[in-house]
């Protein structure tokens with residue numbers, strides 16, 4: 001485990017030296033976005049200092065350098081997720097854009113009464129694009145419901161039938177931390193000739209994700225949740241599926257020929273990358289992948305498991321805290337949503353901030369889930385490799401005092 005090899009990852013993250021409200025910053029909002037190691041910041045700075053040009057467009061040296069850096073980043077992503085070729089990797093703005101692209105470009109194939117199946121815990125990004133095409137094309141939008149432990153009961157899998165055209169599901173819930181059995185869901189989807197889309201926004205920063213192993217038809221994620229920069233995301237798709245999809249955004253760099261009244265489009269992946277691409281984002285994403293791979297996802301996962309176990313154990317000792325999601329910690333990643341009795345989550349989060357702790361309060365872009373759980377909102381803390389046991393101790397100490405701040409005896 002990381003702590004046993006006595007490496008202080010905080011040193012690699014300049015922002016973690018910052019003081020917040022006079023306290024050491026304890027950054028526990030990693031499910032929203034992660035901090036960036038110096039190597040990522042330096043890679044982006046080096047790109048602008050030494051290599052900036054518009055990729056795929058020019059014969060001049062800087063354009064060629066930018067193209068080569070962009071392609072290197074695709075190669076890194078391809079290897080990271082075990083795709084077959086860089087033609088299966090499309091750079092987008094984020095997971096949200098990847099999901100919108102998919103919903104738009106796949107919808108051509110959908111017919112009235114075809115079913116799209118989501119899980120009730122999906123992020124709005126994995127609901128709204130499907131909801132729109134469901135309304136436009138008279139499709140049926142259905143949901144898998146979870147049990148009180150945040151897991152999917154066996155009977156819910158029976159909702160995947162021959163009528164199901166597509167299943168789109170997050171591998172890890174951004175509210176409950178539940179890790180869903182994606183390989184099993186993918187297998188059932190394929191037995192019913194349905195397409196499976198995996199939203200890996202929360203899983204890929206923390207767990208090894210192999211698109212072949214889980215047999216994902218499509219997979220999406222955002223660089224900013226895995227130590228990379230904002231503004232770049234990934235859409236992976238099996239090549240034969242991408243080949244049959246129309247483009248989403250239209251413009252420069254994605255065409256074959258354009259006439260006054262007609263156009264033909266470039267091959268995959270260029271067909272899906274209209275306009276000037278985010279090369280510094282790609283460079284930063286590659287640096288983030290290099291950093292993660294140097295440490296090893298298995299080590300990251302083990303470290304976060306240790307932090308989560310410790311945090312859950314200590315939080316359960318505080319009588320006025322209710323934790324949501326699986327209590328079987330094997331089924332949960334490093335995300336803990338909870339409420340403090342009688343105190344609004346926004347107040348809890350504001351009080352935590354006065355201890356230097358960054359947490360998140362609200363519906364976490366999961367209103368259908370919150371409604372299903374009879375909640376308006378919750379507080380969420382989420383961990384990453386640079387968190388340590390002392391961070392959890394600061395959190396527990398603050399949580400023990402939250403109610404006192406608002407005049408409750410304990």
Ligand SMILES: Cc1ncc(COP(=O)(O)O)c(C=O)c1O
Pocket residue numbers: 031032094095096097123125126170172173174199201202222
């Ligand atoms: C599970 C899940 N899917 C999708 C998204 C959307 O990610 P982005 O805002 O980077 O597009 C998030 C963001 O929190 C998420 O947690």
